[in-house]
Amino acid sequence: MPSGRVHNLINIAAFSVLSGAALVASRHQLVVLTPAQALTFTLGFAVGTFLLSPDLDLAEGRVDSKRHWGILGVLWVPYGLLFSHRGLSHSWVLGPLTRLAYLALVIALVVGLLRYITPGITLPTVPEPVNVKVIIPVVLGYYLSQWLHLIADGIRPDHGMKRSLRRPRRR
Template sequence: MPSGRVHNLTNIAVYSVLAAGVLVASRQELLNITPVQALTFTLGFFVGTFLLSPDLDLAEGRVDSKRRWGVLGFLWVPYGMLFSHRGLSHTWLLGPLTRLAYLAVIVGLIAGLLRFVWPGVPLPSIPQPISLKVLLPLLLGYYLSQWLHLLADGVRPDHGMRHARRKVRGRG
């Protein structure tokens, strides 16, 4: 299993090649990517690479992704206790979703606590409706960063299915 540094360098290398390819394809008018789409893809990709790594399931220990949260890194310790390393958190579809859902719960709890303690506190709101032209590149960038991590770890796309089938066979 590669170190966090190798994961980061792999993701940066793939991003660089992909960005160059998109730039060339855009210049040749083969693709039409808006600056907002490029920015949201990049944001999703780098958040997934540096802040929401699949290795947050090891958050009880020293994990680069947890460390990058600074003083808020402790918020990821329960996530590390909830998910075993290379378990559900290392599946291709649900794994990245578990980190997004966990983050949403944390943000919701903090917002609720702030509203309870300081009822008039102004909280930022998410613009409605969220355009698919913004949301899709954001999620694509995030998921691609996660999948590159899993590929480097040797986790195949059918990892979750094989794991579930083994459990069912073991009980039968």
């Protein structure tokens, strides 16, 4: 299993190759990329690589992506306890979603707690429905970063499916 640092290096190398290819392709007008799309893709990819790595399922221990959260890394300990290593958290479609859902839950809990403790506090609100043109590159960047991690782990896209298919049916 590659270490967190090796995973980061693999993702950075893949990103460099991809951005180089995208640059060449856009110079030859094979693809049209706006600076906003490139930026949001990069943002999604960086967040997926450094902050929301599948190895947060080990967050009850010492793990690279938990360290990047600094003091807030402790918020990922329950995630590490909830998900077994390389289980659902390392699946291709649902795995990345579990981390987003967990993060949304933690933010909702923190906001709820802050509102309860300090009723008069004004918290930043969620921005108006974000443009789809911005959301798609973020999601693509995030998922690509996750899939590179899974490929490096040697995990195939049907991970978890075979196991559930093999399970004997209960009557």
